[in-house]
Amino acid sequence: MTETQRPATELKKFVPRPSRPPVVVTYGVTGWLRKHLFGGFWDTMLTVAVFSLLYVLLKPFLDWALFKAVWEASTRRECLDLSPDGACWAGVIRWFNNLIYGRYPNALQWRVNLGFAFGLLWLVPLALKPVKHKIIIGIMAVVLYPFLADYIFLGGDRSTLHGMFACLALGYLALTYINIALVYAGKRQLSLYLEPLLERVSMKYADLLSQLLCLMALSVLIGMALHDVQLTHVPIDRWGGLFLTIIISGFAIVMALPIGILLALGRRSEMPVIRWFSIATIELVRSVPMITVLFMSVTMMPLFFPNTIDLNKLAQVILAVCIFAGAYMAETVRGGLQSIPIGQFDAAKSVGLGYWHTMFLIILPQALKAMIPNIVTSFISMFKDTTLVSIIGLFDIMLMARNISIDKNWYGLHSEPLVAISVLFFFICYGMSQYSQYLEKKLKTDR
Amino acid sequence: MIDSPVQKRQDKQPSKRVAIQIEGLNKWFDQFHVLKDVSMDVMENEIIVVCGPSGSGKSTFIRCINRLETYQEGEISIFDHRLGNDKNSAVLIRENIGMLFQSFNLFPHLTVLKNCTLGPIWLRKIPEKQAIEKSMALLERVGVADLASKYPGQISGGQQQRVAIARSLAMAPRIMLFDEPTSALDPEMIKEVLDVMIDLAESGMTMMCVTHEMQFAHQVADRVVFMSDGEIVEIGPPEQVLKNPEWDRTSQFLKHILSHA
Numbered sequence: 048m049t050e051t052q053r054p055a056t057e058l059k060k061f062v063p064r065p066s067r068p069p070v071v072v073t074y075g076v077t078g079w080l081r082k083h084l085f086g087g088f089w090d091t092m093l094t095v096a097v098f099s100l101l102y103v104l105l106k107p108f109l110d111w112a113l114f115k116a117v118w119e120a121s122t123r124r125e126c127l128d129l130s131p132d133g134a135c136w137a138g139v140i141r142w143f144n145n146l147i148y149g150r151y152p153n154a155l156q157w158r159v160n161l162g163f164a165f166g167l168l169w170l171v172p173l174a175l176k177p178v179k180h181k182i183i184i185g186i187m188a189v190v191l192y193p194f195l196a197d198y199i200f201l202g203g204d205r206s207t208l209h210g211m212f213a214c215l216a217l218g219y220l221a222l223t224y225i226n227i228a229l230v231y232a233g234k235r236q237l238s239l240y241l242e243p244l245l246e247r248v249s250m251k252y253a254d255l256l257s258q259l260l261c262l263m264a265l266s267v268l269i270g271m272a273l274h275d276v277q278l279t280h281v282p283i284d285r286w287g288g289l290f291l292t293i294i295i296s297g298f299a300i301v302m303a304l305p306i307g308i309l310l311a312l313g314r315r316s317e318m319p320v321i322r323w324f325s326i327a328t329i330e331l332v333r334s335v336p337m338i339t340v341l342f343m344s345v346t347m348m349p350l351f352f353p354n355t356i357d358l359n360k361l362a363q364v365i366l367a368v369c370i371f372a373g374a375y376m377a378e379t380v381r382g383g384l385q386s387i388p389i390g391q392f393d394a395a396k397s398v399g400l401g402y403w404h405t406m407f408l409i410i411l412p413q414a415l416k417a418m419i420p421n422i423v424t425s426f427i428s429m430f431k432d433t434t435l436v437s438i439i440g441l442f443d444i445m446l447m448a449r450n451i452s453i454d455k456n457w458y459g460l461h462s463e464p465l466v467a468i469s470v471l472f473f474f475i476c477y478g479m480s481q482y483s484q485y486l487e488k489k490l491k492t493d494r
Numbered sequence: 495m496i497d498s499p500v501q502k503r504q505d506k507q508p509s510k511r512v513a514i515q516i517e518g519l520n521k522w523f524d525q526f527h528v529l530k531d532v533s534m535d536v537m538e539n540e541i542i543v544v545c546g547p548s549g550s551g552k553s554t555f556i557r558c559i560n561r562l563e564t565y566q567e568g569e570i571s572i573f574d575h576r577l578g579n580d581k582n583s584a585v586l587i588r589e590n591i592g593m594l595f596q597s598f599n600l601f602p603h604l605t606v607l608k609n610c611t612l613g614p615i616w617l618r619k620i621p622e623k624q625a626i627e628k629s630m631a632l633l634e635r636v637g638v639a640d641l642a643s644k645y646p647g648q649i650s651g652g653q654q655q656r657v658a659i660a661r662s663l664a665m666a667p668r669i670m671l672f673d674e675p676t677s678a679l680d681p682e683m684i685k686e687v688l689d690v691m692i693d694l695a696e697s698g699m700t701m702m703c704v705t706h707e708m709q710f711a712h713q714v715a716d717r718v719v720f721m722s723d724g725e726i727v728e729i730g731p732p733e734q735v736l737k738n739p740e741w742d743r744t745s746q747f748l749k750h751i752l753s754h755a
Contacts, residue, residue: 388597393593394599394601395601397562397662399589399665408612408616412603413603490603492602
């Protein structure tokens, strides 16, 4: 009783004790082995058993793939003579160039490399910290880069408009890099030097105008510099290999999210026409095998377009793959939207945000973040699924690989190209998955 | 606890202007009649505390005021403008009403500061620099300025709720609605949030609070509304409703809440 009635001044004063660094447990390699693999009799037995099993299972494969493999030969016969039960990698190596570039003329393959190099250059600023307005750079990449890439890959006589877009793309890329260089050098963005001049014309749009002016000036300069450059025409049916696979899946991956987001929002819309249209698209496309969609795109799509529009097989396939990817993505995005607590909508509404603001500022960023693993999974499967286009006669990496086995020098060489492609795909897909994990960590905000 | 005399501010002048007018509000969830002919006027600068047992419709009632819930019958007017399903009503609500929730509902993907600047920048089109300055001042006012660059998941519940207050204030509302703002907090955090609310009340904000904090009701409320089963049972000054209730339901509820306080 007296305890509780003690006056406050006589209470003992509580001071939290200082924190201690966490305990670190280390064993070293032998310690780790002992703890995890040889902890006791049964542990040891199990370890031995598992390792023997692994040896038995892997030995034949390793023998075939590495120890008895032939790396240098000019025909399959030569391979078999050297080592009858080893892999014949020589054929894959001979054909490697074709696996990557398809039947693109050897002398012109630098154009493919150049095109992809520009693409990579465009992506680099997105990974740099001090760069602002990354979303605009990203959108510009989606809008302008295809024109540039198409111009470089296809070559030949193109319309002036097309050339202008390609120059615009180069101009934007140059502007981005000039700005980055200026920011790193501690100076202001290029457009800011022009802004005071334009403020006399229009105060409100001075910023935008000066940026546009810079872009135009650079593009015109580039256009004039490249005026005389003539690129030989390489028809689309010579495109192939990994190059073609990346083009098709690149379109699918880039377009999947915007299409998917629109379809997912449409499916949740309260407007019946939009909702039913979205549901019909999603369900129809999802319920049909990809192969039939591809066949239909080649055989039936021309019926829906007026004769004046000249479609090529690649464009049709890309269109089909994009719709297909979008429909799948729509359901992934919808799953993400449903994982957002209703309180977020309430809060957004109570702040006063309307539908589009709520969706694009509050809900979608959270939904997409929660869905990164699923989104990347569908990106990976899209990348792999695009190998199906070999069925309708596009010479993608899959068809090139099968062509090795009908080359008269390498007749019957089936397994090696497929294994080689698997390895190649593994590295690309594993890279995507690692990037997604990095992204998840980077975007994590709860701790 | 309530018996201890509470210092109440004396200088407050009752306003003549009606801030919120609610007339004959009826709402059904399917067959369930949640709100039954609810009518009341809230004057400008008035502090209303709404209390009542769970399921009495008090949350639904205040959520109707900023149209987070639709209602089938009745009328709500804000400063003499009748609210409807139109764009003007949306703007009117956005410009005048802020709201706080039991579960805070901060935007978890944005920093504390960005939570506050989002509305001003995107809706009021205030330049970013100005919006940041104003938001920092508000965060200072609610005592969490040092957390501006943290994410909501990294701070305590009490801090989150105070950020939520700053976020609402950033839109410069004239009316604030509180939906059980302290129910998810532990006693020490309740106090830090209530202190901010008392500060707000004293600054002349029109407030409607659904809360079980009877101490708060005594200290700042001008009128207390007791709801049960979708109806307003009693309405009046806290001394009257909380000390000498007219109805048995009120006194029964108060007995329960006091035995737990």
